[in-house]
Amino acid sequence: MIFRETKLNGAYIIEIEPIEDERGFFARSWCKEEFEKYGLNSNLVQCNISFNKKKGILRGMHYQCTPYEEVKSVRCIRGAIYDVIIDLRPESETYKQWTSIELTPENRKMIYVPRGFAHGFQTLEDNTEVFYQMSEFYHGECARGVRWDDENFSIVWPIKEKIISDKDEKYGELKI
Template identity: 65%
Template sequence: MIFNETKLRGAYIIEANPIKDNRGFFSRAWCKREFEQHGLETNIVQCNISYNLKKGTLRGMHYQKNPYSETKYIRCIKGALYDVIIDLREDSKTFGQWVEVELTEENNKALYVPKGFAHGFQTLQDNTYVYYQVTEYYTSEAEGGVRWNDPKFNIIWPIKEPIVISSKDSSWPLFKS
């Protein structure tokens, strides 16, 4: 695996390093040892799949509040998505900044999101599947979020208005630090 740290300290885009032959390829998607060598959290306790029927579906921007804050490792296993994270760590030099990465079944990239970040995505194709590994169990009372179109962050989404978005995601409050 190839680990590329983003401009947001602790957040990585991780690329597959496939071994190819006439059958296709083989590649690690997860290796505790390699993650630990980069100082990344490896205590995965839950794996989730998000199925998204329509192109333009927007999910986010989500996080879990302390003490249930979670690290996420995200990969697109079918289709394509525009994945976005926002640094909400108040002591961070990049507080309030965001980065994006396109995750597709073809590019085999993954996104490592440390604790203290909001996360969301918009699908770029119909029938997109997203696979998450997380370091905390989902705790409904710790759920938090910020609005996908909050002017404080000014995220540039590829599809300006979501085609599908939940009422919860469209009604997250504007961010207040």
């Protein structure tokens, strides 16, 4: 596996290293030892799937607060997404900065989202499916979010016409 740190401290793009032959390829997509070698949380307690019927669906920007802050590893297994993470750790050098990556089944990339980050995505195709690995169980009382269009971040989303849930639309701006 290839680990490439993003411009945000502690967040990684992870790529597979396929071993190919005439049949296709074999590759590792998860390894506890390799994650730990980079100082990443390798404790996985839950896997989730997000299926999205339409292009333009925007989900985010979500996180869980203390004591259930979570690490996420996110892959797109069908369709395509524009994936965005925001560093919400006040002590971090990259506080309030965001980065994005396009995730597709073809590029087989995964993003590692550290504790203290908000995460969201916009679908780039109909019938898009996203696979999450989580370090914490879901705790509704600790579920939080910031607005997808919060001026503190000025995220540039690729599709103008967005489909957003009422819950995500009602999140407030980051309190500084």
